[in-house]
Amino acid sequence: MVNDTPITILFVNDPEADENYISVSFAHSHGLPVRRFGRLTDCEGALAGDPSYQVSEYVPTDGCRLKINEYEDQVSFTLTNLKKYDLFLGMRWYEDRDPVFYPKIKKLWFDFEGKRILFRGDTTPKKKSSRIDGPMTVREATREVRKGALFFLCRLERIEREKEETEVERERREEVGEVEVDPRTKEGIQERKSPFCEYEKVMASPSLHPAVREILEENKELFPDEIPKLLPRRGDLDFKIKLEPGARPPAKPSYRLSYAELEEMKKQLKDYVDREFIYPSTSPFGAPAFFVKKKDGTFHMVIDYRPLNKVTVKDTFPLPRAEELMETLFGKRWFTKLDLRQFFHQFRIAMGDSYKTAFVTRWGTFEWLVIPSGVSNAPPASMRLIMLAMRPALGRYVIVFIDDIFVYGQTLAQYVKDVKWVLDLLRANNLYVKIKKCEFFTNSTHFLGFIIDTKGIMPERLKLELIRDWPDPKDLYELRIFLGAANWVRKFVRGFTSIAQPLTKALKKGMKFTWMEEMKTAFCSLKKVIINITSLYISDPDRPFEIFGDVSEQKNALGGALMQ
Numbered sequence: 001m002v003n004d005t006p007i008t009i010l011f012v013n014d015p016e017a018d019e020n021y022i023s024v025s026f027a028h029s030h031g032l033p034v035r036r037f038g039r040l041t042d043c044e045g046a047l048a049g050d051p052s053y054q055v056s057e058y059v060p061t062d063g064c065r066l067k068i069n070e071y072e073d074q075v076s077f078t079l080t081n082l083k084k085y086d087l088f089l090g091m092r093w094y095e096d097r098d099p100v101f102y103p104k105i106k107k108l109w110f111d112f113e114g115k116r117i118l119f120r121g122d123t124t125p126k127k128k129s130s131r132i133d134g135p136m137t138v139r140e141a142t143r144e145v146r147k148g149a150l151f152f153l154c155r156l157e158r159i160e161r162e163k164e165e166t167e168v169e170r171e172r173r174e175e176v177g178e179v180e181v182d183p184r185t186k187e188g189i190q191e192r193k194s195p196f197c198e199y200e201k202v203m204a205s206p207s208l209h210p211a212v213r214e215i216l217e218e219n220k221e222l223f224p225d226e227i228p229k230l231l232p233r234r235g236d237l238d239f240k241i242k243l244e245p246g247a248r249p250p251a252k253p254s255y256r257l258s259y260a261e262l263e264e265m266k267k268q269l270k271d272y273v274d275r276e277f278i279y280p281s282t283s284p285f286g287a288p289a290f291f292v293k294k295k296d297g298t299f300h301m302v303i304d305y306r307p308l309n310k311v312t313v314k315d316t317f318p319l320p321r322a323e324e325l326m327e328t329l330f331g332k333r334w335f336t337k338l339d340l341r342q343f344f345h346q347f348r349i350a351m352g353d354s355y356k357t358a359f360v361t362r363w364g365t366f367e368w369l370v371i372p373s374g375v376s377n378a379p380p381a382s383m384r385l386i387m388l389a390m391r392p393a394l395g396r397y398v399i400v401f402i403d404d405i406f407v408y409g410q411t412l413a414q415y416v417k418d419v420k421w422v423l424d425l426l427r428a429n430n431l432y433v434k435i436k437k438c439e440f441f442t443n444s445t446h447f448l449g450f451i452i453d454t455k456g457i458m459p460e461r462l463k464l465e466l467i468r469d470w471p472d473p474k475d476l477y478e479l480r481i482f483l484g485a486a487n488w489v490r491k492f493v494r495g496f497t498s499i500a501q502p503l504t505k506a507l508k509k510g511m512k513f514t515w516m517e518e519m520k521t522a523f524c525s526l527k528k529v530i531i532n533i534t535s536l537y538i539s540d541p542d543r544p545f546e547i548f549g550d551v552s553e554q555k556n557a558l559g560g561a562l563m564q
Helices: 024-029 091-097 138-146 167-175 186-192 197-203 210-218 259-275 306-310 322-329 378-389 412-428 461-468 476-487 496-505 517-531
Strands: 021-023 035-043 053-059 064-068 071-074 077-080 100-102 107-112 115-120 154-158 278-280 287-293 299-303 334-339 359-361 364-368 398-401 404-409 439-442 444-447 450-453 457-459 546-551 558-563
Touching (some): 021 024, 334 412, 461 476, 461 517, 496 517
Antiparallel strands (some): 064 071, 064 154, 100 107, 107 115, 334 439, 359 364, 450 457
């Protein structure tokens, strides 16, 4: 809504876009407060394939409120000439909100102000629709929607400020050289960039719990935007890469990269060399590197260590089962979730093993001094390291899973002490936290795919909806994948084995896949019962358990489960 007038705005979610854009005509005609950059600013095109161009005006964050369903946010927009849309959410919004996409079922979700926001797209088969350039009437928009067009209902509100600067005042200020500089320009970023931007953003929230604010103020150095440019200290559990006897060093040439990827490669190589995470190598090993685009539009370097992993002796250190970790949460009321920043890079490669991590680029071969992503034994080795770091608190008020730390408690007074102690342990082990992915002192949270609150645990709703929307399997491979996904929530479904029996029978060796009516009925029944599951109470260790047994059809095996 603009000035209390409801409007419908069409926009596209295109990760190619660099900025959030708003139509020049729309901004001016609806009286949004438009400001000028201190200088012309280069921006990427709004849509894929659009050329770059220079812009001079923007709508500041405190001048525009965006509403989409229950989502309400203040967003800054750059003014440009959009041919088909009034508004465009681009990279800047993706970086701030970090949404998760499920393109097959056209859903998008993200966490915002303690709530999980879900956008749903139209999943009906798309008919051919006409292309309309420029603004639409309500009748035209209705017709496009009926044809299958994807749309969102948004509302923009002008935020009145106490005093708006007049055109005369602005011209007078510019004449004497006081030019308003938007902080998003490169010069502004270089001058004002703080190494704790994410931390400061969290601290600025008025809803922050007083105890959390005090704890964060005492431990600011644990929440930097980047880990320090210092090589981690060596320790007894430095990462070792043991090869199978007789294994030959795997080596492959570098992959071809685009111009943009080559520029990104130079940038990342310089950063890693400056941090002393990598250094030039003459190793006979060599893994090629390439890039994938992340949700926020930035590039993530991936090193193809698959040939190395094939000849690596696997680390048998087991990763814990999620449901076993939850058993300690009975009666707990307070939860904090910490996400470690660049966790693998906070540990060293063992002396004499760095040459095995060598990767090849156009600018030569480099090897790692810290654990790189992609090597097969990194998760179990990292699990061992974090368990060692958190050992004094494990099982008492802390759960760990690789780079996730979950702190739980019953009384607030003791819980404050426990969280402080966990942060002290992180400091003692030189570990750092990504604060924008953390949650502090909440009574309900998401962890390892489950919703945890004071009542119990249940799978995340979005994961249940993925199972509900699963298409009919076309072969045994697809059926096996579906049953694997459904089996993840079987403890929440009474009679799971009986309901799924027609499907599991089809997986027997030598069976030919035929999608029969009995299987379809079981498939639909299982999806229906899964989407309607409720939370399970966490077992009370002080109460008695009952044993529920089950005998196999051949009566030659017996199984059982403990229940309350």
